[in-house]
Amino acid sequence: MQGGRKTGKEVVAVHELFPIAAGVLVGILAWRIASPRLRALTVVVLSVIFGTLASAISGELAISWEFLLIDMPLVFLSAAATAVLLLRWRPVHQTERR
Secondary structure, three states, X not given: OEOOEOOHHHHHHHHHHHHHHHXXXXXXXXXXXXXXXXXXXXXXXXXXXXXXXXXXXXXXXXXXXXXXXXXXXXXXXHHHHHHHHHHHHHHHHHHHHO
């Protein structure tokens, strides 16, 4: 930040943090669901919702709907990565408690 003003790069970085943070939240929520089918459905539906919300918040949706093709997969991939990390961490964490 120069002279107390935000640069264009900082604004873009903030807009890209929302879909990633939303994906982490979706991944945590999905991890708590026991049924694999319901878990997958939850991730897909919430990725569409939060991806659309991310595009709307950033103002990209007003420019073109094609930004949905970036934000939705970003939420989905963040959610999937979070769910995989939690699934791998859980057995290790439970083994350490014993």
